[in-house]
Amino acid sequence: MGAEMRETVLCSIPTRGRYDTTLHLAIASVITQTRKVDKLIIFDDNDEPRDLRQNQVYQYLFQMMDAKGINWEFVFAEKKGQHFSHQRANMMGYDWVWRIDDDTIAEPDVLEKLLAVTGPKVGAVGGAILTPPLFNHTNASGKIEDINTSANLQWNYITHTQSIDHLHCSFIYRAGIQDYDLSLSRVAHREETLFTYGLKKRGYEILITPCVTWHLKNKEGGIREGQREMFEHDERIFLLRDKTIVVLDNGLGDHIVFKHVLKDIKDPVVFSCYPDIVPGGSIGEAQTLIGDLTPYNIYMKMDAWNWKGSLEDAFRKLYIGETI
DSSP states (O other), rough: OOOOOOEEEEEEEEEETTTTTHHHHHHHHTTTSSSOOOEEEEEEOOOOOOOOGGOOOOOOOHHHHHHOOOEEEEEESSSSSSSHHHHOOOOOOOSSSEETTEEEOOOOTHHHHHHOOOOOOTEEEEEEEOOOOOOOOOOOEEGGGTTSSSSEEEOOOOOOEEEEEEEOOSSEETTHHHHHOSOOOTTTTTHHHHHHHHHTTTTOOOEEEEEEEEEEEOSSGGGGGOHHHHHHHHHHHHHHTTTTTEEEESSSSHHHHHHHHHTSSSSSEESSTTTTTOOOOOOOHHHHHOOGGGGHHHHHHHHHHHHOOOOHHHHHHHHHHOOO
């Protein structure tokens, strides 16, 4: 038998407001990994992007990546929030994506240890996410129902590999299986929780394993620039996490096709244009709850997927997804 194929890993770092504080630390921690990434992409979500090739510190980092043979790229982001950048990385054709916040420092063995516990039924793996000064979080839990009453297991040192419901901050995940929820606001509150819990609902294991990434929680930039209304909007969506939101902002024929799919969707919350065909709330109500309905546009999804199958199967992929 031939040698087993090496799975590819893309490292994704969305950044906003942290050119001069922590971004360079995050990049340096990727460079020094014992398991080299196949590519590093920095998604620049700043309102006024800067050419960091003119910055001496970043020049050193770029030269180090070139010397180590690490493929790297800066790309302009949509300025809609980090979840849009994560979704772009998700669909770039790599086996795994390692998502790193721009205010984190991964210890050198993190990627190696995360990959060591992957397997065909594993959807995502995370390690300890520690914020100095350290605090011993008691009553910690990895269950989704405890998220508002208990600390996250990742906030302490992890002693053994175990299965949980969702992950926080930084982790690796199996790419191209679960979409990020693009209906969230620019701050993307709960985006990683919704994403990894979505993988679990598709039948994949979500694991934590011993390794450490330091989360500096920089006071400027990123999610800290959001307004209260953004967090409240995202929390309303999070509360529907065990439901499947369906938005049919399309034609009569599309509704008729979708009827064949509806019976197979678990706990749907439906908004439609033709409630006599597919009963549900109005599109106006969907806009009030979600805001931007673009992520539910089936034809945009089919274009992004380079879809060759039927409309019915496209609806199945969007609302039910591929299972293992």
